Amino acid sequence: QSVLTQPPSVSAAPGQKVTISCSGSSSNIEDNYVSWYQQLPGTAPKLLIYDNNKRPSGIPDRFSGSNSGTSATLGITGLQTGDEADYYCGTWDSSLSAYVFGAGTKVTVL
Amino acid sequence: QVQLQESGPGLVKPSETLSLTCAVSGYSISSAYYWGWIRQPPGKGLEWIGSIYHSGSSIYNPSLKSRVTLSLDTSKNHFSLSLSSVTAADTAVYYCARHLGYSSGWGDYWGQGTLVTVSS
Numbered sequence: 001q002s003v004l005t006q007p008p009s010v011s012a013a014p015g016q017k018v019t020i021s022c023s024g025s026s027s028n029i030e031d032n033y034v035s036w037y038q039q040l041p042g043t044a045p046k047l048l049i050y051d052n053n054k055r056p057s058g059i060p061d062r063f064s065g066s067n068s069g070t071s072a073t074l075g076i077t078g079l080q081t082g083d084e085a086d087y088y089c090g091t092w093d094s095s096l097s098a099y100v101f102g103a104g105t106k107v108t109v110l
Numbered sequence: 111q112v113q114l115q116e117s118g119p120g121l122v123k124p125s126e127t128l129s130l131t132c133a134v135s136g137y138s139i140s141s142a143y144y145w146g147w148i149r150q151p152p153g154k155g156l157e158w159i160g161s162i163y164h165s166g167s168s169i170y171n172p173s174l175k176s177r178v179t180l181s182l183d184t185s186k187n188h189f190s191l192s193l194s195s196v197t198a199a200d201t202a203v204y205y206c207a208r209h210l211g212y213s214s215g216w217g218d219y220w221g222q223g224t225l226v227t228v229s230s
Contacts, residue, residue, distance in 0.1 A: 002155070032213035037156075044205055044220040045148075045156065051214055088156055092213035098171045099146075099158040099216070 003028060004089055004102035011108040016079050020105045022072040022089035028100060032092040034072040036065055039086045039104075048087075049074060081109050112136040114206050114221035122200075122228050128193040132206030132221055133186070140164050140184040144209045147180070147191045149202040150223075157202075161209065162189055169212075196228045 005023040012018045022034065034052050037045035047056050049065035052072065064075045072089055089102040118130035132145065139145055146161030160170035162180040170178050179192040193200060203223040209216040 033211075033216070034213075035216045037217060044223050045207075045217065046220070047217045050216060050218065056218055090156070090158075090216060096172065097169070098173075099161075099213070101156040101158070103155045 002103045003093055003096070003100050004091070006087075006089060006102035006105045008103075009106045009108065011110055012079050013110045014079055014081065017075065017077045018079060018107060019076075020074040020087050020089075020107070022074070022102050024070050024072070024091065024093075026070060027095035028070075028091050028093040029067065029072050030070045031094055034065065034067060034089055034091045036063075036072075036074045037088045037090065038083075039088065041085070045088065076107070079107075079109055083107055084109050112208070112219045114208065114219055116204060116206050116221045116224040118204075118224060118226070120225060120227060122196055122226060123230050124197055124228055125195055128191070128196050128200060128226055128228070130191045130204055130206075130224065130226070131188050132190070133188045134208075135187070137208075138184075139182060139187055139189060142210075144169075144211070145182070145189045146207050146209055148205045148207055149200075150205070151199075151202045159191065159193070159204075198228050200226070201228045202226060 036049040039045045053065040086104045113135045115133045144161040147159040162168045168180045177194045205223045207217045207220040
């Protein structure tokens with residue numbers, strides 16, 4: 001049972017927008033930076049968003065991150081079939097003294 | 111371009127020690143950053159195991175701390191994971207990754223992962 005709560009799945013048609021929530025607490029999301037990762041089937045996680053809302057070089061601006069209090073959100077606009085993957089949020093938990101991940105959200109493009 | 115590559119036995123017997131190495135190219139591990147290990151049991155989510163700082167100090171997931179040892183070999187530019195007293199629950203794909211701080215700049219480069227199965 002993760003301390004970061006994500007919806008198991010979200011779906012939308014191509015071209016549409018999806019948002020993935022990551023709900024935590026004052027000891028993790030509210031107090032530390034959040035990162036988001038995309039994991040395509042059979043591959044390693046890939047960093048999409050770091051430090052709450054920054055995109056690494058090469059990540060399109062269709063991907064965005066935001067925080068509000070104890071929750072973080074990943075947004076994906078202009079959904080493409082290639083976006084079908086598992087998405088994880090992650091952050092440091094100051095109470096647990098551990099880096100923690102959400103359980104992951106599967107994005108399906110209808 | 112920074113690249114990380116895990117290596118080690120794909121099969122470990124119960125109660126024995128799992129040992130993996132992550133070879134880094136394109137960046138000197140002694141310069142900066144934390145160098146970490148993450149695992150993913152088949153069909154499940156990600157779990158952080160621990161990370162070692164470029165200076166040699168380490169931080170561990172409290173749930174695994176008693177069984178984990180991390181080390182750096184700057185001469186070979188690689189870092190290593192030892193996980194003792196393994197059970198079937200330790201069967202997972204093991205990844206290595208780099209991060210800047212406890213939560214900042216986390217996971218900008220990952221290895222491709224290596225599957226370790228614990229079985230007799």
